[in-house]
Amino acid sequence: MxxxxxxxxxFNKNRTLFLMIAPTLLYFIIFxxxxxxxxxxxxxxxxxxxxxxxxxxxxxxxxxxxxxSGILWNLTKNTVLYNLAFLIIGNILQIVSAIFLAQxxxxxxxxxxxxxxxxxxxxxxxxxxxxxxxxxSDLGVVNTMLKQFGLQPYDFYLxxxxxxxxxxxxxxWKGIGYGTIIYLAAIMGISDExxxxxxxxxxxxxxxxxxITLPLLKPTFILLILFSLGxxxxxxxxxxxxxxxxxxxxxxxxxxxDTYVFRSLTVNFDIGMGTAAGLYQSFFGFVLIMTVNYIxxxxxxxxxxx
Amino acid sequence: MFKTKKRLSLLxxxxxxxxxxxxxxxxxxxxxxxSQGAEKSANGEGGAAEPKLEKVKLSWYLVGDAHKDQxxxxxxxxxxxxxxxxxTVDLKFTTWNDWKTKYNLLLTSGExxxxxxxxxxxxxxxxxxxxxxxxLKDLLPEYAPxxxxxxxxxxxDSVTVGGGxxxxxxxxxxxxxxxxxxxxxxxxxxxxxxxxxxDSIEAYLDAVKTQKKVIPINGAAYENVNSLYKFWNDFQLxxxxxxxxxxxxNPRDIQILPYTEEFEAWVKRxxxxxxxxxxxxxxxxxxxxxxxxxxxxxxxxxxxNPSSAGGFINEVKAKNLNMEIGFFPFTRxxxxxxxxxxxxxxMAIPKSSANPERSLMVLDxxxxxxxxxxxxxxGIEGTHWAKGEDDKTILIPAPGVNLDETPRYSIxxxxxxxxxxxxNEKGGWDGLDALKxxxxxxxxxxxxxxxxxxxxxxxxxxxAVNQVFEQYGKPLMLGLTSxxxxxxxxxxxxxxxxxVDKLLEYIQEEANKYFDEKGIQ
Numbered sequence: 060m061x062x063x064x065x066x067x068x069x070f071n072k073n074r075t076l077f078l079m080i081a082p083t084l085l086y087f088i089i090f091x092x093x094x095x096x097x098x099x100x101x102x103x104x105x106x107x108x109x110x111x112x113x114x115x116x117x118x119x120x121x122x123x124x125x126x127x128s129g130i131l132w133n134l135t136k137n138t139v140l141y142n143l144a145f146l147i148i149g150n151i152l153q154i155v156s157a158i159f160l161a162q163x164x165x166x167x168x169x170x171x172x173x174x175x176x177x178x179x180x181x182x183x184x185x186x187x188x189x190x191x192x193x194x195x196s197d198l199g200v201v202n203t204m205l206k207q208f209g210l211q212p213y214d215f216y217l218x219x220x221x222x223x224x225x226x227x228x229x230x231x232w233k234g235i236g237y238g239t240i241i242y243l244a245a246i247m248g249i250s251d252e253x254x255x256x257x258x259x260x261x262x263x264x265x266x267x268x269x270x271i272t273l274p275l276l277k278p279t280f281i282l283l284i285l286f287s288l289g290x291x292x293x294x295x296x297x298x299x300x301x302x303x304x305x306x307x308x309x310x311x312x313x314x315x316x317d318t319y320v321f322r323s324l325t326v327n328f329d330i331g332m333g334t335a336a337g338l339y340q341s342f343f344g345f346v347l348i349m350t351v352n353y354i355x356x357x358x359x360x361x362x363x364x365x
Numbered sequence: 366m367f368k369t370k371k372r373l374s375l376l377x378x379x380x381x382x383x384x385x386x387x388x389x390x391x392x393x394x395x396x397x398x399x400s401q402g403a404e405k406s407a408n409g410e411g412g413a414a415e416p417k418l419e420k421v422k423l424s425w426y427l428v429g430d431a432h433k434d435q436x437x438x439x440x441x442x443x444x445x446x447x448x449x450x451x452x453t454v455d456l457k458f459t460t461w462n463d464w465k466t467k468y469n470l471l472l473t474s475g476e477x478x479x480x481x482x483x484x485x486x487x488x489x490x491x492x493x494x495x496x497x498x499x500x501l502k503d504l505l506p507e508y509a510p511x512x513x514x515x516x517x518x519x520x521x522d523s524v525t526v527g528g529g530x531x532x533x534x535x536x537x538x539x540x541x542x543x544x545x546x547x548x549x550x551x552x553x554x555x556x557x558x559x560x561x562x563x564d565s566i567e568a569y570l571d572a573v574k575t576q577k578k579v580i581p582i583n584g585a586a587y588e589n590v591n592s593l594y595k596f597w598n599d600f601q602l603x604x605x606x607x608x609x610x611x612x613x614x615n616p617r618d619i620q621i622l623p624y625t626e627e628f629e630a631w632v633k634r635x636x637x638x639x640x641x642x643x644x645x646x647x648x649x650x651x652x653x654x655x656x657x658x659x660x661x662x663x664x665x666x667x668x669x670n671p672s673s674a675g676g677f678i679n680e681v682k683a684k685n686l687n688m689e690i691g692f693f694p695f696t697r698x699x700x701x702x703x704x705x706x707x708x709x710x711x712m713a714i715p716k717s718s719a720n721p722e723r724s725l726m727v728l729d730x731x732x733x734x735x736x737x738x739x740x741x742x743x744g745i746e747g748t749h750w751a752k753g754e755d756d757k758t759i760l761i762p763a764p765g766v767n768l769d770e771t772p773r774y775s776i777x778x779x780x781x782x783x784x785x786x787x788x789n790e791k792g793g794w795d796g797l798d799a800l801k802x803x804x805x806x807x808x809x810x811x812x813x814x815x816x817x818x819x820x821x822x823x824x825x826x827x828x829a830v831n832q833v834f835e836q837y838g839k840p841l842m843l844g845l846t847s848x849x850x851x852x853x854x855x856x857x858x859x860x861x862x863x864x865v866d867k868l869l870e871y872i873q874e875e876a877n878k879y880f881d882e883k884g885i886q
Binding site: 104105106107108109120123124127129130192196197214215216217303304305306307308310314319322323324328329330332 | 465466469472473488495496497645646647649650651652716821824825826828829831832835836837838839840845846847862863864
């Protein structure tokens with residue numbers, strides 16, 4: 060009872076603020092919470108007559124296909140490791156290039172570099188997939204070059220090993236411009252006074268970066284990591300699908316949950332099984348983000364998301 | 366205040382995470398049978414009793430791609446429809462790219478569709494059982510009387526599921542066995558005999574590779590090899606790519622094919638083919654069709670059925686490419702052919718349709734009225750085709766039309782084809798008629814296609830087995846693994862883990878049920 064009174068009081072006090080947040084809340088209720096009812100599809104054997112609630116309830120049967128082939132562990136591992144690699148390598152490179160750009164004096168060069176780095180972000184994965192095919196196929200750029208130098212050509216499409224690096228490389232390459240801008244904005248927000256004070260104390264550029272820029276970027280870094288962690292079990296479907304496609308030879312190293320689910324369901328279209336896979340990913344993303352946030356909260360409360 | 370803010374941000378994060386999931390689960394189809402029934406009867410009475418029909422806009426879907434001039438043709442069609450039935454149709458296409466995913470989504474999303482292409486190879490039976498389509502049994506005699514009368518009884522049987530008629534099959538008996546189109550001029554140049562068996566095909570591939578220095582099966586090779594595999598071994602696959610009868614004459618001998626000796630011999634032979642360079646090492650990743658390479662002189666073989674082979678050959682001729690193309694149907698390996706099931710090309714009405722009656726009336730017109738049929742099947746007269754010397758013959762391209770600017774009109778008209786309205790192309794490939802004559806005496810009924818499988822008890826196993834097939838079966842088929850024995854062993858083991866035995870049991874059971882019913886031994 061007391062809580063309710065507390066909320067009413069709160070509401071009366073900040074009526075305008077509540078009004079301002081109302082559209083956002085409404086948006087999430089309509090587009091995120093109400094459709095969540097669809098989660099129930101994961102537990103039914105769908106048919107068109109019954110629809111959502113009229114279809115037969117089958118419990119966890121729809122989840123069976125995920126572990127039946129015994130590769131759920133490999134898929135989950137691939138998905139998580141790829142995302143961690145994207146996250147860590149991507150963020151480090153983004154921070155490094157943001158710091159470089161911030162230190163540059165020439166405005167023209169700074170702008171050009173920024174634009175060039177941002178450009179790949181706008182390319183679709185379909186195009187990138189075509190680049191990759193033309194680079195690594197039998198008669199592709201790489202093999203033609205190897206032959207020119209008198210070296211043995213390498214059959215990229217028969218060996219899974221190099222693809223881990225190719226995929227990480229292209230993902231980082233594509234995302235670097237976007238992340239750099241976020242970090243650059245954070246760096247620009249750092250007060251000049253701090254740097255001036257450091258200079259007066261005789262700190263060189265590297266010392267300034269280590270003691271001022273990096274510590275002050277930490278909140279941004281943690282926030283971005285936390286946001287990404289929730290999606291760590293969701294692979295970037297288009298990236299993997301466009302680059303690897305139907306080449307089963309490469310699946311050991313490159314198959315992620317999303318591509319696996321896509322292949323299963325294009326052969327045997329089934330709403331229940333598709334939703335089951337989505338639920339599996341979301342549930343673990345949820346658990347993961349709660350855990351990490353909890354740990355951060357215990358150690359450094361000011362950085363925690365909530 | 367602070368607490369509330371925290372709670373709100375929690376909410377925000379939660380919603381962000383869940384929004385993706387929601388995108389998967391959303392789209393609750395609202396098809397309550399009650400409201401639809403009411404609409405139906407109201408509409409039905411209006412349609413039958415009144416000569417003047419109320420104006421209706423229909424939405425139709427076809428699989429595949431639209432033609433460049435599609436909007437012109439549909440506009441023409443709509444003029445006729447408005448005149449005769451006071452109806453307009455919005456004709457939409459799935460495009461061939463990921464068509465199956467789109468097709469399934471269209472049906473599940475509850476989009477209002479009044480007519481859609483349906484086929485046994487587009488899960489017609491499964492979808493009908495799940496209730497995706499409307500039962501037309503009572504509507505047909507009233508709203509499509511001509512069609513109801515001219516479709517043979519046994520064709521209606523083939524689209525009947527659990528007592529209901531869920532589609533209108535086309536009436537165009539054909540044979541569509543697979544085969545190879547190939548560079549016939551090169552075969553003559555090499556002085557090689559015509560294809561009769563695997564050895565003669567290998568000799569040809571070898572000559573193309575060594576003498577012409579051309580990769581014979583260029584681009585995406587998988588289907589080219591897979592179709593040869595099925596026909597050469599006389600394997601009759603049932604439901605998927607792994608399980609099937611070992612031959613037409615032993616329908617009850619259903620096995621897991623990768624466990625057979627024939628399969629082992631086959632993949633070993635394919636390994637030698639791969640080593641000799643009959644296809645590329647990136648054959649599984651390539652998205653280019655082998656046929657496109659033939660047209661540019663960089664390939665020699667491409668899998669087609671007789672009518673698409675005809676299309677291919679006609680195109681090569683019309684473009685004046687300097688080459689002679691032959692066609693070898695794989696039916697010559699075992700000397701029999703199975704006709705295409707009527708249910709493999711049909712039109713169905715999804716449950717979401719608001720005007721099923723009108724839609725059937727349009728279909729009835731489209732199938733049986735030559736004016737409608739010609740327009741939608743062959744395009745605009747004078748632009749996409751012209752009249753030949755008699756009513757059964759047409760000219761493509763029409764005189765004075767350049768095929769590079771106005772490509773031939775070939776949309777998926779398969780669903781409404783009606784044999785008496787079909788036309789032959791003048792100067793087209795005459796092989797098609799010869800093949801028809803070759804096929805009719807050796808025709809045997811399709812005893813595998815109608816086996817009804819919905820996989821309900823083995824869904825998980827099916828999905829898992831298909832994964833294993835994709836990952837291990839396909840590369841093995843193309844000889845792309847370094848150690849065939851080892852990868853064959855892996856493939857077999859993985860199939861076992863995926864539950865292939867349970868799937869086999871299910872398929873055997875269903876097949877035997879069907880064979881018992883039809884008295885097939």
